[in-house]
Amino acid sequence: MNKSVLLPAAVLLAVYGLWDGAVLLSHSDIFPRPYQVFLGIAELMQRGLLLKYVVASLFRVSIGFTLAVLIGVPVGLLLGWFRPAFLAFNPLIQILRPISPIAWIPIAILWFHVDDRAPIFLIFLSSVFPITVTSIAAVQNIQPVYVRAAENFGLTRLELFRRVIFPACLPQIITSLRISLGIAWLVVVAAEMIAVNSGLGYLIIDARNAGKRYDLVVAGMLMIGLIGLILDLLIRRLERFEEVKWGYSDRN
Amino acid sequence: MNESAISARDLEISFPGKRRAGPIHVLRSINLEVRRGEFVCIVGPSGCGKTTLLNVITGFIRQSSGEVLVQGSPVTGPDPKRIFVFQDNGVFPWLTVEQNIGFGLARRSRDEQREIVHRYVQMVGLTGFEKAYPRELSGGMRQRVEIARALAANPQIIYMDEPFGALDFITRLKMRADLTRIWQEEKKTILFVTHDIEESVQLADRVVVMSQRPGTIRKQIEIDLPRPRDLDSPEYLEVRDEIFHTMGMSLKVGAA
């Protein structure tokens, strides 16, 4: 066993012990002990809720995030390339960007009521700005020598985009996808606490409201953390493609 | 063979500088004629405007005044018939060695592409590295990829901005020999910037010596020595010393 497994395992074990010890010492009868959380997860699985809620949350993230990628990347590349378009739209983007998706919740409910479209809309909003802004910056920071070389070889506008601009920006775009997927996962949970009646966010609020089931609350939190970790590991794989490796430093 | 490939007349180039300091004059009254099929080297002190001159002749940037005619018509922009080999590495890091070398061949058939790429991979000594990415190569190997990429596109004119600067001595000698051979075989016009006076005398039909900024053409020296050139012959050494002398004089003037 190597250090990268042993050290985190030791830390997790210590947290487990501290948590258990703290609950025992405080004689709390509402805060769950770790084993109760695992029983809670088992109970959710038995009732068929765990899979249902995970799928519901992942579904909303997938749709909202995919829409954000499909719109954010092309729009960002175009705004980065065409200076007048950038000058025209950048102030608007900069004003919309700092508004937390949470602040949009009332409007989302107004427009979409409490069906799936509300959280999807919020996830889209949370992801589309970081992706757009990074794509713009990536185009604007391309080394001029690449563009000159491409122009020298007589590429048309379209070929220039496909063969040079896009691959030159891809490493930074992938990094922005990773960051915004993380944000999207934060936002879906928040949105589900308010706007819908399924998903991991709903599970947490519902478990608290209907009977103070804090074992289920923490079970929901744990699942959110684990799935967030898995999403990050999956999207990180994009950074390993040979075509983009040059864009990342050679550490690790 | 006496047609003009490149003809620059009264070329002036300045960049807008900081507001208070006013514009930076980089090149002044440049008059340069390059015949078709000629190999011309430009030497001059660092910062005198050699790269800038090539950029204008290629069409990457516009002159402030004066005129550049290339193959008979004014330059309006870059053109695949005239390929630039960059001083700082312009090889695409997202493509493999063979994809880079084949970059300018998109309009050729698959078979032609494969054949041409193979030929130039061999010429620049990168056999075995066809599938490697630039980050896995040394600086000198990357420079060779760039040179191969330019040659593979079969341009009529090649602009080279210190292309051998990053290479080790042995590779540099080999590349000089290869370039001379390609130039003789394929009748290309080459405008070649270098810091290395020995290199210019070994390669060129004519050496253009530039002054410090604002760069002007100080002297043009025809080199009528047979190739391959004997680096120990008295004629060779005489031309070399003449260029050293011209450069040395300019340094003294610059310091005064």
Ligand SMILES: Nc1ncnc2c1ncn2[C@@H]1O[C@H](COP(=O)(O)OP(=O)(O)OP(=O)(O)O)[C@@H](O)[C@H]1O
């Ligand atoms: N875009 C620019 N804006 C302002 N000044 C510039 C610009 N490009 C070049 N210069 C200036 O013009 C001068 C000539 O630059 P250039 O790169 O042509 O020199 P060079 O002769 O190629 O030098 P080296 O041998 O070191 O490559 C330099 O003093 C440089 O600072």
Ligand SMILES: [Mg+2]
């Ligand atoms: Mg230069």
